[in-house]
Amino acid sequence: MSSENLPQNTEQQGRRPRVAVVFGGRSSEHAISVVTAGAVLRSIDRSKYEVLPIGITPEGRWALTADAPSRMAIADRKLPSVAELAESEDGAVVLPVDPASREVLYTEPGAVPKALGEVDVVFPVLHGPYGEDGTLQGLLELSGIPYVGSGVLSSAVGQDKEYMKLVFTAFGLPVGPYLTIRPREWAVDGGAAAQERILEFAGEHGWPLFIKPARAGSSIGITKVDDISGLAAAVKEAQRHDPKIIVEALLRGREIEVGVLEFEDGPRASAPAEIPPVSSHDFYDFDAKYIDSASGIVPAPLTPEQTAEVQRLAIEAFDAASCEGLVRADFFLTEDGTFVINEINTMPGFTPISMYPRMWQESGIAYPELVDRLIQAALRRSTGLR
Template sequence: MKKIKVGIIFGGKSAEHEVSLQSAKNIVDAIDKDKYEVTLIGIDKQGSWHLNDQSSYLLNAENPKLIQLNKSNDNVAIIPGSENNQMIHASNGTGLDKLDVVFPIVHGTLGEDGSLQGMLRLANIPFVGPSVLSSAICMDKDIAKRLLQSAGIHVAKGLVYTSANKGTISYEKAAAKLGTPMFIKPANQGSSVGVSKVKTKKEFEQALALAFDYDNKVVVEESIIGREIECAVLGNENPKASLPGEILPQTEFYSYESKYIDEKGAELAIPADLPEDTTKQIQQVAIAAFETLQCEGLARVDFFLTEDGKIYVNEVNTLPGFTKISMYPKLWEISGLSYSDLISELLDLAMKRFEKNNRLKNTVWDD
């Protein structure tokens, strides 16, 4: 049987670069080698694309604090619109073998915000995960929550500030509207990068400065007291939801460190200890959020579950972490889908969507 040629694109210029390297390593280790032939393309922090060898694409691969992309001397570039040479060697212009599908496991800015997805669409390459519109919407916490709220899905109350009006931000006004503590977040980041929990004016001002280091738009949200629940969603037209899991942070909140570096930073209850009707309700809301935000392929929906049973969507992540301690693959494992089979399912969904889109007409008149 001819193997399917899979490109795994990883790394990137965002603050989540190292998380992406870990995700790529886990996917490479788990993918069905009998079914797929893997091409590794690592993006360094300057944005250059490197064709990497599986035996040497990472440095310090077992240490999440020191992990690095091992840059190659073979840079590659995408060629929009080409049927055969979707990518070329930058040094001499010769083509790489044609890829059947790409898994773009690039977290954060320029990876899951629609930028990379748009480039892959221009190159006519099928890819895992939501397309341009959904990726961009879900990356922007402000826009995503407006759409969720319009669909009748509960979200936290918040205030939005941009770099243009940050001089008007008042701790007193924010606290009067949202109460304390508050959460301050860059609007367009993931993995809790730049996120702070604040209780005082001094903490508020420091957290704003940190958040504006990562984005030109910042969201200030009320703190919702509740259990942190996550649910994985998989599919295109008829998505399905996994059993929910629960995050039990051992620190102030579920931070970047807790998610990807400190295995003791949070306990994961998988599946979450919930009544059957609550589990079903969370799964229904997860699918509703997935569809409201036009997701395809995969997404992880993060919730707060309050003591009185109210369900709030906190975030929808379109390229969730695939590290060894990441929730998305763990939730599907407990729901009956192994890590390797999950990767195969995602690649299959990507190719089916590509075939469906290719049936659309791109001319007004038939020849």
């Protein structure tokens, strides 16, 4: 069944389209996903949509949770979790892997499964592996349930920094110097050959280097390394989050971000933002973003020509990875005036302080309208090949 027919069908059934907001997850970005979900739940127009909040615990259990946005925020530097919101310690939500039925079930040990009703669209506000990387998108494709955001391949490309850079390079987008170290390379001979490759890379591009997990976000697990003495510890920290790591050279310049949003006539770019240096942090890491609430400048102080250029590149990146729905594209404006793309996020931070909604607010689209546009874009699409 095409999702384009869903709004009409739900009206015929005498109900509003039902949106399942899925959040939490197994990645190290679990807490930020909960915060994002709280903001989305707070902003969904309840007169237009029915809402079903579903949290995924760090262990991977799908739980029916309280619809309680006020409990889904960072308070006194304490991060929220799905476990604190779950209606039951044992109950589990089950999605149908059957395109003919979108009936979601709730099960508890020793009890008859309870039907929660059909889901018309899923809003997956998960960040990182097991949610933003194409795995959840694949499950939803099998279930025949439309969802907000990019499909399986685009989500996977957006999560894996190595393949993201390969795709961008193939499409002629400017990418900075990088090196990929796979887990078996670091395991052989104590990582001697891999370390030698990194030292050769440093000899060519200079210190400092950034050591990153290849498939993580929110600057988690990233270390800025000033010389060889910190290399082993940095690799160990990155591999706590992902056995594959990326080594990147320092690009000297300004950090610029652009939001891309899918409209009825195609993707459009937002007003850009600039992330200024944070004096209390080496770089714009997790604590700077979410704990200390370091803020970017919106709109970025760019010339009209620079703004047009970075917006053009953001849409090109969106199209290169065949993205859908939304993307935040991150760039460096180097000292010679060239824009270099760092990465895209197919489900960017969506908290009230996150740059993506702030950039669209500056562009004339407030948070509730942004949420609504994303849901409507998902309802217009069918699952499967498109």
